[in-house]
Amino acid sequence: MKIATIIPAFNEESRIGNVINVVKQVDIIDEIIVVDDGSIDMTYKIAQDKGVQVIRLKENKGKGAAIIAGINHTKADIILLLDADLIGLTPKHIINLIKPLQDKKYQMSYGVFCNGRFGTDLAQKIIPCLTGQRAIKREIFEKIPNLELTRYGVEIALTKYVKKNNIPSIQILLKNMTHVTKEEKLGLIRGLSARIKMYWEVLKAIKIFKFYD
Numbered sequence: 001m002k003i004a005t006i007i008p009a010f011n012e013e014s015r016i017g018n019v020i021n022v023v024k025q026v027d028i029i030d031e032i033i034v035v036d037d038g039s040i041d042m043t044y045k046i047a048q049d050k051g052v053q054v055i056r057l058k059e060n061k062g063k064g065a066a067i068i069a070g071i072n073h074t075k076a077d078i079i080l081l082l083d084a085d086l087i088g089l090t091p092k093h094i095i096n097l098i099k100p101l102q103d104k105k106y107q108m109s110y111g112v113f114c115n116g117r118f119g120t121d122l123a124q125k126i127i128p129c130l131t132g133q134r135a136i137k138r139e140i141f142e143k144i145p146n147l148e149l150t151r152y153g154v155e156i157a158l159t160k161y162v163k164k165n166n167i168p169s170i171q172i173l174l175k176n177m178t179h180v181t182k183e184e185k186l187g188l189i190r191g192l193s194a195r196i197k198m199y200w201e202v203l204k205a206i207k208i209f210k211f212y213d
């Protein structure tokens with residue numbers, strides 16, 4: 001089974017290189033696709049210089065659209081989604097996410113931070129489905145309408161669909177991992193505002209995808 005890693009990235013110039021370096025160490029990964037979602041920093045150039053496939057969206061269309069743009073660029077059977085701002089990612093984390101699908105026991109795995117940092121651990125303990133670290137069979141994406149419109153709601157849409165259709169999925173603990181928060185990226189005020197916008201998009205996805213309930 002072909003495996004493609006898709007990394008949606010919006011203004012991640014100082015973080016994306018580390019994530020790409022780790023993915024490149026995992027030899028079961030056939031493709032690495034970074035989707036630059038309308039960044040205004042050097043995300044595109046840094047990813048390109050790492051020698052991976054980079055898709056550049058002319059304007060920011062949101063995480064859901066970025067992921068779909070990446071999926072439309074590959075024929076891989078298994079899609080590994082990773083955020084561009086991860087801290088502590090190792091090849092073992094990646095293999096642990098992919099193995100349940102390679103063994104054909106599950107069609108989706110989703111990673112939950114633990115022993116990383118209190119804040120990000122807690123956030124994912126409270127709402128484990130809000131995680132960008134997932135391995136998913138490609139055909140699942142093809143069955144969910146309008147994923148490209150979900151922005152930060154993409155994880156909700158995926159989770160709802162999998163639950164609604166009793167698709168076997170498994171939670172994978174991502175030990176000693178965390179990610180850079182919006183406040184750390186943008187400062188307190190802009191970070192908080194971006195967080196509120198994110199949770200609004202998540203709530204909209206819960207409402208839109210209600211019929212998957």
Ligand SMILES: O=c1ccn([C@@H]2O[C@H](COP(=O)(O)OP(=O)(O)O)[C@@H](O)[C@H]2O)c(=O)[nH]1
Binds near residue numbers: 007008037062
């Ligand atoms: O409009 C957006 C917003 C976010 N992202 C990417 O989606 C991932 C998760 O976003 P973010 O880090 O903001 O979410 P958080 O992990 O902070 O909830 C990161 O790789 C972002 O660069 C994106 O591609 N487009």
Ligand SMILES: O=C(O)[C@@H](COP(=O)(O)O)O[C@H]1O[C@H](CO)[C@@H](O)[C@H](O)[C@H]1O
Binds near residue numbers: 063120129130
């Ligand atoms: O962990 C969380 O509470 C949120 C917000 O993380 P930040 O503190 O803003 O980095 O991030 C999760 O939810 C997002 C929306 O579904 C996903 O895009 C992230 O991948 C996920 O880490």
